[in-house]
Amino acid sequence: MVHTGERSHTPLPELSGHGLHLGPWxxxxxxxxxxxxxxxxxxEFRRWNTPLVLVTDRDSARKSLRSKARDIADGTSLSFRVADETTGTALGHIGVNEINRGLRLARVGYWVLPEARGRGVATRALALVAHWAFTGLGLHRLELGHALGHDASCRIAERCGFRYEGTLRDAMWEAERQDAFxxxxxHARLATDAVDIEP
Structure with a gap:
């Protein structure tokens, strides 16, 4: 597979495994x-994340999802709806973002709906997406960042083979603010890392 810095369409695959189904929103x-x-x-999401564009009602949510669909179309980010494999019930989201095809690099992020927490959903979704990103998308490095103190996200990253690499100073907004950092x-994982995951 030849990788360039140019944008190219990446169809969003349907991924299944570990009791989950990942597909498009x-x-x-x-x-x-x-x-x-x-x-x-x-x-709980807002405690650890401050989106650049706030989603506050159904209209802004629909607009946000349409923006995600455009990102998929131009190959810059890929957003997966995480659902129960049997029932199809939505459980959360996982994205492969800021895709740099020249460096074969991307960032991953995820969230889980309140009623689905404590069931390993994020760990299982991250294991699925990471495997596909390396084998299907041909990436070499996946990065994962979370706010300092978000211990649950730290454990998920490490469980899926994303090694802690350091602390980035003032690299994201404070909760509910866009004037403080x-x-x-x-964390990061390479395609060449030996990882044994049991979600």
Whole structure:
């Protein structure tokens, strides 16, 4: 596979395994819009993340999902709806973001709906997406950053073979603010890393 710095369309695959199904979000689905809104407005999500564009109602949620679909179309970011493999119920989100095809590098991020927490959803979704990003997308390095103090995200990263590489100073917004910064733990995993994951 030849990798260049140019944008190219990457069809979003349907990934299944570990009891999960990962596929596209549908901006025209009221259920998907509602799940997206609940995820991005959840207090626990907002405690650790301050989106550049806030999602506060169904209209802004639908607009946000349409923006994600455009990112998929131009190959810059890929957003997966994480669902229960049996029921199809939405459980959360995982994205492969800021894709740099020249360096074969991307960043991953995820969130889980409140009712689905404590069931290993993020760990299982990250294991699926990382495997696909290395074998299907041909990436060499995946980075994962989380706010300092977000111990649950730190454990998920390490469980999936994303080694802690250091602390980035003032690398993300403080909670609910866009005028103050906080530090970020940087984790990363390489395609060549030997990783044994049991989600």
């Amino acid at each position: 549908d901006p025209d689905s009221d259920a998907d819009v509602e799940a997206w809104l609940r995820g991005l407005s959840d207090p 906080r530090d970020v733990h940087l």
